[in-house]
Amino acid sequence: xxxxxxxxxxxxxxxxxxxxxxxxxxxxxxxxxxxxxxxxxxxxxxxxxxxxxxxxxxxxxxxxxxxxxxxxxxxxxxxxxxxxxxxxxxxxxxxxxxxxx
Amino acid sequence: xxxxxxxxxxxxxxxxxxxxxxxxxxxxxxxxxxxxxxxxxxxxxxxxxxxxxxxxxxxxxxxxxxxxxxxxxxxxxxxxxxxxxxxxxxxxxxxxxxxxxxxxxxxxxxxxxxxxxxxxxxxxxxxxxxxxxxxxxxxxxxxxxxxxxxxxxxxxxxxxxxxxxxxxxxxxxxxxxxxxx
Numbered sequence: 001x002x003x004x005x006x007x008x009x010x011x012x013x014x015x016x017x018x019x020x021x022x023x024x025x026x027x028x029x030x031x032x033x034x035x036x037x038x039x040x041x042x043x044x045x046x047x048x049x050x051x052x053x054x055x056x057x058x059x060x061x062x063x064x065x066x067x068x069x070x071x072x073x074x075x076x077x078x079x080x081x082x083x084x085x086x087x088x089x090x091x092x093x094x095x096x097x098x099x100x101x
Numbered sequence: 102x103x104x105x106x107x108x109x110x111x112x113x114x115x116x117x118x119x120x121x122x123x124x125x126x127x128x129x130x131x132x133x134x135x136x137x138x139x140x141x142x143x144x145x146x147x148x149x150x151x152x153x154x155x156x157x158x159x160x161x162x163x164x165x166x167x168x169x170x171x172x173x174x175x176x177x178x179x180x181x182x183x184x185x186x187x188x189x190x191x192x193x194x195x196x197x198x199x200x201x202x203x204x205x206x207x208x209x210x211x212x213x214x215x216x217x218x219x220x221x222x223x224x225x226x227x228x229x230x231x232x233x234x235x236x237x238x239x240x241x242x243x244x245x246x247x248x249x250x251x252x253x254x255x256x257x258x259x260x261x262x263x264x265x266x267x268x269x270x271x272x273x274x275x276x277x278x279x280x281x282x
Contacts, residue, residue, distance in 0.1 A: 006216045011113045013208040021201030022124035060230045068250040072257030078174045079264035085178045
Protein backbone atom coordinates (compact mmCIF):
# COMPACT_ATOMS: atom_id res chain seq x y z
CA UNK A 1 0.00 0.00 0.00
CA UNK A 2 1.53 3.29 -1.12
CA UNK A 3 1.02 6.54 0.63
CA UNK A 4 -0.08 9.40 -1.60
CA UNK A 5 2.73 11.60 -2.85
CA UNK A 6 0.79 14.76 -2.00
CA UNK A 7 1.15 14.05 1.73
CA UNK A 8 4.91 14.26 1.39
CA UNK A 9 4.66 17.38 -0.72
CA UNK A 10 2.49 19.12 1.87
CA UNK A 11 4.89 18.18 4.66
CA UNK A 12 7.77 19.52 2.59
CA UNK A 13 5.85 22.74 1.96
CA UNK A 14 5.25 23.12 5.69
CA UNK A 15 8.93 22.61 6.57
CA UNK A 16 10.00 24.97 3.79
CA UNK A 17 7.64 27.63 5.10
CA UNK A 18 8.93 27.26 8.64
CA UNK A 19 12.48 27.65 7.34
CA UNK A 20 11.65 30.69 5.24
CA UNK A 21 9.81 32.32 8.14
CA UNK A 22 12.81 31.63 10.35
CA UNK A 23 15.07 33.45 7.91
CA UNK A 24 12.71 36.43 8.09
CA UNK A 25 12.30 36.42 11.86
CA UNK A 26 15.69 35.64 13.33
CA UNK A 27 18.70 37.95 13.45
CA UNK A 28 21.30 35.38 14.47
CA UNK A 29 23.30 34.46 11.37
CA UNK A 30 23.87 30.90 12.61
CA UNK A 31 20.15 30.23 13.02
CA UNK A 32 19.42 31.74 9.62
CA UNK A 33 22.02 29.33 8.31
CA UNK A 34 20.24 26.37 9.91
CA UNK A 35 16.92 27.53 8.46
CA UNK A 36 18.46 27.56 4.99
CA UNK A 37 19.64 23.98 5.52
CA UNK A 38 16.11 23.04 6.54
CA UNK A 39 14.67 24.57 3.37
CA UNK A 40 17.20 22.64 1.27
CA UNK A 41 16.12 19.46 3.00
CA UNK A 42 12.43 20.04 2.42
CA UNK A 43 13.13 20.42 -1.30
CA UNK A 44 15.09 17.16 -1.16
CA UNK A 45 12.00 15.50 0.30
CA UNK A 46 9.84 16.67 -2.62
CA UNK A 47 12.45 15.39 -5.08
CA UNK A 48 12.54 11.95 -3.47
CA UNK A 49 8.73 11.78 -3.28
CA UNK A 50 8.36 12.70 -6.95
CA UNK A 51 11.12 10.28 -7.93
CA UNK A 52 8.99 7.53 -6.44
CA UNK A 53 5.86 8.78 -8.13
CA UNK A 54 7.42 8.75 -11.60
CA UNK A 55 9.35 5.58 -10.97
CA UNK A 56 12.59 7.29 -11.94
CA UNK A 57 15.94 7.36 -10.16
CA UNK A 58 16.89 10.79 -11.48
CA UNK A 59 15.23 12.58 -8.59
CA UNK A 60 17.36 10.64 -6.15
CA UNK A 61 20.55 11.39 -8.10
CA UNK A 62 19.57 15.05 -7.95
CA UNK A 63 19.19 14.84 -4.18
CA UNK A 64 22.65 13.29 -3.92
CA UNK A 65 24.11 16.23 -5.84
CA UNK A 66 22.22 18.70 -3.65
CA UNK A 67 23.68 17.05 -0.55
CA UNK A 68 27.21 17.52 -1.89
CA UNK A 69 26.52 21.17 -2.76
CA UNK A 70 25.00 21.71 0.69
CA UNK A 71 28.13 20.31 2.32
CA UNK A 72 30.29 22.71 0.28
CA UNK A 73 27.97 25.58 1.12
CA UNK A 74 28.13 24.85 4.84
CA UNK A 75 31.93 24.75 4.85
CA UNK A 76 32.29 28.07 3.03
CA UNK A 77 29.39 29.77 4.83
CA UNK A 78 30.65 28.90 8.29
CA UNK A 79 34.16 30.04 7.33
CA UNK A 80 32.69 33.39 6.25
CA UNK A 81 30.84 33.62 9.57
CA UNK A 82 34.01 32.96 11.54
CA UNK A 83 35.96 35.50 9.48
CA UNK A 84 33.20 38.02 10.16
CA UNK A 85 33.22 37.32 13.89
CA UNK A 86 36.98 38.03 13.88
CA UNK A 87 36.39 41.46 12.40
CA UNK A 88 33.17 42.58 14.04
CA UNK A 89 32.74 40.40 17.13
CA UNK A 90 29.09 39.85 16.27
CA UNK A 91 26.89 37.42 14.40
CA UNK A 92 23.83 39.64 14.44
CA UNK A 93 23.03 40.25 10.78
CA UNK A 94 21.75 43.74 11.55
CA UNK A 95 25.34 44.67 12.37
CA UNK A 96 26.79 43.05 9.26
CA UNK A 97 26.08 45.97 6.97
CA UNK A 98 29.37 46.86 5.32
CA UNK A 99 28.04 46.11 1.85
CA UNK A 100 24.72 47.78 2.50
CA UNK A 101 24.15 51.04 0.68
CA UNK B 102 -6.50 4.58 8.79
CA UNK B 103 -3.71 2.41 7.54
CA UNK B 104 -0.50 1.82 9.44
CA UNK B 105 1.65 3.55 6.85
CA UNK B 106 -0.45 6.69 7.09
CA UNK B 107 -0.29 6.58 10.88
CA UNK B 108 3.49 6.18 10.75
CA UNK B 109 3.81 9.04 8.27
CA UNK B 110 1.69 11.35 10.42
CA UNK B 111 3.75 10.51 13.50
CA UNK B 112 7.13 11.07 11.82
CA UNK B 113 5.85 14.15 9.99
CA UNK B 114 4.59 15.68 13.24
CA UNK B 115 7.98 15.14 14.89
CA UNK B 116 9.69 16.64 11.84
CA UNK B 117 7.48 19.71 11.84
CA UNK B 118 7.82 20.20 15.60
CA UNK B 119 11.62 20.01 15.26
CA UNK B 120 11.49 22.57 12.44
CA UNK B 121 9.50 24.91 14.65
CA UNK B 122 11.99 24.29 17.44
CA UNK B 123 14.88 25.41 15.21
CA UNK B 124 13.16 28.72 14.58
CA UNK B 125 11.91 29.43 18.09
CA UNK B 126 14.81 28.31 20.30
CA UNK B 127 16.71 31.05 22.05
CA UNK B 128 19.95 29.09 22.36
CA UNK B 129 21.69 28.30 19.05
CA UNK B 130 22.76 24.93 20.51
CA UNK B 131 19.13 23.95 20.99
CA UNK B 132 18.40 25.02 17.43
CA UNK B 133 21.21 22.78 16.19
CA UNK B 134 19.85 19.79 18.14
CA UNK B 135 16.34 20.39 16.77
CA UNK B 136 17.89 20.56 13.32
CA UNK B 137 19.48 17.16 13.95
CA UNK B 138 16.04 15.75 14.86
CA UNK B 139 14.57 17.21 11.69
CA UNK B 140 17.28 15.60 9.55
CA UNK B 141 16.81 12.24 11.25
CA UNK B 142 13.05 12.22 10.65
CA UNK B 143 13.64 13.10 7.01
CA UNK B 144 15.96 10.09 6.75
CA UNK B 145 13.12 7.92 8.08
CA UNK B 146 10.77 9.38 5.46
CA UNK B 147 13.34 8.61 2.74
CA UNK B 148 13.21 4.96 3.75
CA UNK B 149 9.42 4.94 3.39
CA UNK B 150 9.93 6.45 -0.08
CA UNK B 151 12.24 3.59 -1.24
CA UNK B 152 15.38 5.72 -1.06
CA UNK B 153 17.54 3.62 1.24
CA UNK B 154 20.86 4.95 -0.04
CA UNK B 155 19.75 8.56 0.41
CA UNK B 156 18.55 7.81 3.94
CA UNK B 157 22.03 6.58 4.83
CA UNK B 158 23.66 9.52 3.05
CA UNK B 159 21.31 11.89 4.87
CA UNK B 160 22.40 10.57 8.25
CA UNK B 161 26.10 10.57 7.33
CA UNK B 162 26.30 13.92 5.51
CA UNK B 163 23.76 16.01 7.40
CA UNK B 164 23.62 14.53 10.88
CA UNK B 165 27.23 13.38 10.95
CA UNK B 166 28.87 16.22 9.06
CA UNK B 167 26.89 19.40 8.79
CA UNK B 168 25.27 19.51 12.24
CA UNK B 169 28.58 18.67 13.90
CA UNK B 170 30.25 21.47 11.93
CA UNK B 171 27.55 23.92 13.00
CA UNK B 172 27.93 22.78 16.62
CA UNK B 173 31.70 23.32 16.42
CA UNK B 174 31.16 26.86 15.17
CA UNK B 175 28.65 27.56 17.93
CA UNK B 176 31.20 26.37 20.48
CA UNK B 177 33.89 28.54 18.84
CA UNK B 178 32.09 31.84 18.60
CA UNK B 179 29.63 31.41 21.45
CA UNK B 180 25.91 31.77 21.40
CA UNK B 181 24.53 35.22 20.87
CA UNK B 182 21.22 35.05 22.71
CA UNK B 183 20.61 38.75 22.16
CA UNK B 184 18.34 37.97 19.26
CA UNK B 185 14.70 38.70 20.04
CA UNK B 186 15.84 42.00 21.50
CA UNK B 187 14.30 45.45 21.35
CA UNK B 188 16.71 46.36 18.57
CA UNK B 189 14.47 44.34 16.31
CA UNK B 190 11.79 46.40 14.68
CA UNK B 191 8.40 45.78 16.28
CA UNK B 192 6.54 45.11 13.04
CA UNK B 193 9.10 42.75 11.57
CA UNK B 194 7.76 39.69 13.41
CA UNK B 195 4.18 40.28 12.29
CA UNK B 196 5.24 40.90 8.72
CA UNK B 197 7.49 37.83 8.76
CA UNK B 198 4.73 35.52 9.98
CA UNK B 199 2.24 36.98 7.49
CA UNK B 200 4.68 36.47 4.63
CA UNK B 201 5.26 32.92 5.83
CA UNK B 202 1.53 32.13 5.77
CA UNK B 203 1.20 33.59 2.27
CA UNK B 204 4.14 31.48 1.13
CA UNK B 205 2.60 28.35 2.65
CA UNK B 206 -0.73 28.94 0.91
CA UNK B 207 0.95 29.63 -2.42
CA UNK B 208 3.24 26.61 -2.29
CA UNK B 209 0.47 24.27 -1.11
CA UNK B 210 -1.88 25.47 -3.81
CA UNK B 211 0.65 25.11 -6.60
CA UNK B 212 1.66 21.68 -5.30
CA UNK B 213 -1.83 20.30 -4.87
CA UNK B 214 -3.67 21.92 -7.77
CA UNK B 215 -2.09 19.76 -10.45
CA UNK B 216 -1.40 16.75 -8.27
CA UNK B 217 -2.54 13.38 -9.49
CA UNK B 218 -2.34 10.37 -7.26
CA UNK B 219 0.60 7.97 -7.45
CA UNK B 220 0.28 5.35 -10.08
CA UNK B 221 1.26 1.95 -8.78
CA UNK B 222 2.72 0.92 -12.16
CA UNK B 223 5.28 3.71 -12.47
CA UNK B 224 6.27 3.30 -8.85
CA UNK B 225 6.85 -0.39 -9.46
CA UNK B 226 9.38 0.62 -12.14
CA UNK B 227 11.59 2.14 -9.49
CA UNK B 228 13.61 -0.77 -8.21
CA UNK B 229 14.17 1.15 -5.02
CA UNK B 230 17.00 3.54 -4.33
CA UNK B 231 19.34 0.85 -3.07
CA UNK B 232 23.05 1.70 -3.02
CA UNK B 233 23.46 -0.63 -6.00
CA UNK B 234 20.89 1.10 -8.20
CA UNK B 235 22.03 4.61 -7.28
CA UNK B 236 25.68 3.66 -7.66
CA UNK B 237 25.17 2.20 -11.13
CA UNK B 238 23.32 5.34 -12.23
CA UNK B 239 25.97 7.61 -10.68
CA UNK B 240 28.94 5.90 -12.27
CA UNK B 241 27.49 5.36 -15.74
CA UNK B 242 25.00 7.98 -16.85
CA UNK B 243 25.91 10.69 -14.36
CA UNK B 244 29.65 10.23 -14.09
CA UNK B 245 30.49 13.74 -15.33
CA UNK B 246 28.34 15.56 -12.73
CA UNK B 247 29.82 13.22 -10.15
CA UNK B 248 33.35 14.28 -11.05
CA UNK B 249 32.29 17.94 -11.08
CA UNK B 250 30.96 17.49 -7.55
CA UNK B 251 34.40 16.28 -6.51
CA UNK B 252 35.93 19.42 -8.02
CA UNK B 253 33.34 21.59 -6.27
CA UNK B 254 34.13 20.01 -2.91
CA UNK B 255 37.85 20.61 -3.46
CA UNK B 256 37.22 24.28 -4.26
CA UNK B 257 34.97 24.64 -1.20
CA UNK B 258 37.65 23.02 0.97
CA UNK B 259 40.31 25.47 -0.25
CA UNK B 260 37.91 28.39 0.09
CA UNK B 261 37.01 27.50 3.66
CA UNK B 262 40.68 27.10 4.49
CA UNK B 263 41.57 30.52 3.07
CA UNK B 264 38.65 32.26 4.79
CA UNK B 265 39.14 30.59 8.15
CA UNK B 266 42.91 31.02 8.32
CA UNK B 267 44.36 33.21 11.02
CA UNK B 268 45.66 36.48 9.59
CA UNK B 269 49.33 37.32 10.10
CA UNK B 270 49.77 39.17 13.36
CA UNK B 271 46.06 39.08 14.13
CA UNK B 272 46.77 37.85 17.62
CA UNK B 273 44.63 36.00 20.01
CA UNK B 274 42.33 33.80 17.95
CA UNK B 275 38.61 33.95 17.58
CA UNK B 276 36.84 36.31 19.96
CA UNK B 277 33.61 34.94 21.31
CA UNK B 278 30.38 36.87 21.05
CA UNK B 279 29.21 37.98 24.46
CA UNK B 280 25.52 37.83 25.13
CA UNK B 281 23.78 41.17 25.46
CA UNK B 282 26.81 43.25 24.71
